[in-house]
Amino acid sequence: MEYITQGFAQAFRIIVSGDAEFLGIVGVSLLVASFSTILATLTGVPVGVLVAHKHFRGRQAVLTLLNTLMSMPTVVVGLMVYSFLSRRGPLGELGFLYTRTAIVIGQWILAFPIISGLTVAVVKGLDRRIHTTALSLGADSTQGFRMFLHEARFGILAAIVAGFGRVFAEVGVSMMLGGNIKGYTRTITTAIALETSKGEFALGIALGLVLLTVALGVNVLFGLFQRRTE
Amino acid sequence: MKKRLFLMVSMLCLGVVSNLRAEEVILRLATTTSTYETGLLDHVFPPFEKKHNVKIHIISVGTGKAIKIAENGDVDIILVHAREAEDKFVADGYGVNRRDVMYNDFVILGPAADPAGLAGTKDAKAALAQIADGKYTFVSRGDDSGTHKKERSLWAKVKRIPAGDWYLEAGQGMSATLRMADEKSAYVMVDRATYLFSKDKLRLKLLVEGDKNLFNPYGIIPISPYKYKHAKYELAMALVAWMTSPECQQMIAEYKKMGKPLYYPNAVNPTQ
Numbered sequence: 001m002e003y004i005t006q007g008f009a010q011a012f013r014i015i016v017s018g019d020a021e022f023l024g025i026v027g028v029s030l031l032v033a034s035f036s037t038i039l040a041t042l043t044g045v046p047v048g049v050l051v052a053h054k055h056f057r058g059r060q061a062v063l064t065l066l067n068t069l070m071s072m073p074t075v076v077v078g079l080m081v082y083s084f085l086s087r088r089g090p091l092g093e094l095g096f097l098y099t100r101t102a103i104v105i106g107q108w109i110l111a112f113p114i115i116s117g118l119t120v121a122v123v124k125g126l127d128r129r130i131h132t133t134a135l136s137l138g139a140d141s142t143q144g145f146r147m148f149l150h151e152a153r154f155g156i157l158a159a160i161v162a163g164f165g166r167v168f169a170e171v172g173v174s175m176m177l178g179g180n181i182k183g184y185t186r187t188i189t190t191a192i193a194l195e196t197s198k199g200e201f202a203l204g205i206a207l208g209l210v211l212l213t214v215a216l217g218v219n220v221l222f223g224l225f226q227r228r229t230e
Numbered sequence: 231m232k233k234r235l236f237l238m239v240s241m242l243c244l245g246v247v248s249n250l251r252a253e254e255v256i257l258r259l260a261t262t263t264s265t266y267e268t269g270l271l272d273h274v275f276p277p278f279e280k281k282h283n284v285k286i287h288i289i290s291v292g293t294g295k296a297i298k299i300a301e302n303g304d305v306d307i308i309l310v311h312a313r314e315a316e317d318k319f320v321a322d323g324y325g326v327n328r329r330d331v332m333y334n335d336f337v338i339l340g341p342a343a344d345p346a347g348l349a350g351t352k353d354a355k356a357a358l359a360q361i362a363d364g365k366y367t368f369v370s371r372g373d374d375s376g377t378h379k380k381e382r383s384l385w386a387k388v389k390r391i392p393a394g395d396w397y398l399e400a401g402q403g404m405s406a407t408l409r410m411a412d413e414k415s416a417y418v419m420v421d422r423a424t425y426l427f428s429k430d431k432l433r434l435k436l437l438v439e440g441d442k443n444l445f446n447p448y449g450i451i452p453i454s455p456y457k458y459k460h461a462k463y464e465l466a467m468a469l470v471a472w473m474t475s476p477e478c479q480q481m482i483a484e485y486k487k488m489g490k491p492l493y494y495p496n497a498v499n500p501t502q
Contacts (some may be wrong), residue, residue, distance in 0.1 A: 087303035087458070095460065097304050098258060098289060179289040182272075197406030198267055199431045 003201065010202035011209065022203060026210055029187040032100050032178075033168040036107030037115075040167075041160050044112045048119025048159075049149075063120065069113035074106075074172030081106045082176050098179040103187070106173035111163035118162060122155030122229065158225035165218035169211060254285045257465050258305040260297075262376055263403030265309060265448070266290035268427040268492055274481050278472040284465060292375025292403070300324060300451075303458040307466040309473075311376035311421075311448045325451035331473050332482050332493040333447040334422045336380060338438035339408075340366075341415040348417075354441040355388045362390040367416035371407050372399025376446070381419050384443065408432070421446055423492035430488075447496070450474075473497070 014022050051062055083089050085097040085105070096102045130151055134144040149156075167173075171189035178185030180194060188207045195204035265271055266288055275286050289299065293310040300308045301324050309331065310316060319325045338357055340348060346366045348357045361368050362385070370392065371378040385392050398416065400407040404424045411418035412432050425436070438444075450473050452466035472478050474497035482495040 087460070092303070098287060179287070181287045181289060184285075184287055197403055197409065199405065199409050199428060 007201035007205050011205035014202060014206040015209065019203075019206075022206055024183060025186055025188055025191045025207060028100070028185065029168060029189075032103045032107060032174075032187065033164060036104045036167050037111055037160060037164040039104065039108045040111035040115045040163050043108075044115030044163070045119050045156055045159075047112075048116035049123055051116070052120045052123035063117075066113045066117040066120070070117050072110070072113070074110060074170045075176065077106055077109050078172045078176030081109065081173070085177065097177065098181065098185065100178065100185055102177035103174050103185060106177045107167035107170065110170060110173060111167050114166055115159045115163040118159035119152075119156055122152050122159065125155070125229075126151055154225045154228035158222050158229070161218050161221045161225065165215060165222070168214055168218070254283060255462070255465065256285050256287055257307065257462055257469065258287045258289065259307050259309060259469075260289045260291060260295075260299045260305040261309040262293050262296065262311060262448075263290050263405065264311075264377075264421045264424045267403065267405045268423045268487075270423070270482070270485055270493060271309075273485050274473070274478050277477070278469060282465065282468060286469070290403070292371065292373040292378065294374030294376075294379065297324075300453050303453065303460065305453070306462045307450065307452045307469060309448060309450045311446055312379045313447060313449070315376075315379065316449050316451060319451060323454055323457055326454045326456075327467065327470060328449050328451040329470055329474050330496050331448050331450050332479075332495045332497075333445065334493050335439065335446050336377065336419055336444040337422055337425055337436055338417060338419050339411065339425065339432070339434040340417040340437045342433070342435050343415075344435070344437060346417065348437040349435075351438055352440045354438055354443050355384055357438045358384050359388040359390055361396075361417050362388075362392060365394060365396040367396050367398065367414055368392070369398045369400055369407055369411035369414065369416045369418045371404065372401045373403075375404070377404060377419060377421060380444075380446070387443075408434075426487045426490055426492055448493070 051059060051066075081102065082097065084091045085094070085102055086092055087095075087097070096105070126148070131144050131148050134147045135141070139147065169189065171193060174180075174185070174187045175190045175193065178187065178190065180186050180190040186194075188211050192204045192207050192211075195201070195207075261271065267290070271288055278284070279286060289296075289305060291299070293312045293315065296305075296308045296310050297312075297315055297319050299305050300319070308325070316325075316328055320328050336354075338348065338354060340346065346357070346360045346364050348360060351357055370381060398410070398414070400410050402410070404420060405428060408418060408420055408424060408428055410416075412434050415433070418434070422439075450470050452463060452470060453461050455461045455463035479495035479497055482493050483491060485492055
């Protein structure tokens, strides 16, 4: 029991003193998760709006696919992206394996179905009459569409936050594609895995606390945005 | 408001992109979990990195996986410990210019109660045979690492097939495997560096050591520039030069834990 309390005491010291390694790891996690979330937003939201709005052949299949991908195991994404990015793979020339870029690509694939899938749900839930009313009041179609997006903004923000929560906490993609390189691709989750295997708990606990805090923040924001939508 | 938001987002994107593109030259090294986790590489690499203005990205996996990654061309150089596999790696044209760097030895640990009665024996083969015959819990790396390859070669030499409830394949790095054995009060084979490094956190006791069969040499091998056009061959060879230089060999010899050296340099006078 003592080593747990000691671990926590040391963890607090690490956090309070602003330990350089600790901050560096948190920084890498924030960096790659932010970037992949931005990419997933720029691609996922338009796809979500499109799928919700347009009726086309195979739409149901796309929806099913998005929902399936939402719960895709991170190691499967890691494995697939790895095989593409390895020098032996089709995209090997790029030399992306074991870089932050590789993690961003993997996390993008993880966040995309969540953001687009939730966007579909949000857009479908909105009253379609907003659009038609706006048009009948003299708005042109772009204005009408902007109005529509305005109504959907909190739901879409909730989707983005959910996507961020998923990639920030994932370990499979970061470990397999990033390689857990110190000071470069070592994220909060891969560092915790390494520290635990070494039997060092302090840094792991400190990082775990950050992870929990972010998870809490993500959920508070998510709840907030969802309530604003209703 | 919207403009400012757009500006912020694009600034963030720009920052990330520029950050993603590291300015320094990067040399990628795949190595065993033991050399990394014992802190040796963080000890000997900085002078080299400074001198050549290069950053070494260390990917710490088992020897088997390190060799596989190198065969795919995904790293520039490997530092591993499985002589047979290393020689095959070079013979098959994947790597060139292998050099000895250092050695230590494997030891066998077990619970203090020592139900297999191994304490004091020097014969590693006999010890493993006793563990298998008595079906005492043994934790194996199970990851095709150098340690795992050595362990399998010993099982083969004593004609025992390690399988059953008593034989647990961890599939993880050396430290993680050691911790698992410690939690389960099982027998385990480990390189001396990792053992010394984790000793103060272990309940397991050192039972078998000093067998010639437990010799554990490490070699460094750049990937072949003839096979891989992207290989940073000259830089990799510079690292070989550094690891086998008198300065670095001295640093390896001086790297100790609780007064005991973890590795013995042997670039100049190979023991085999």
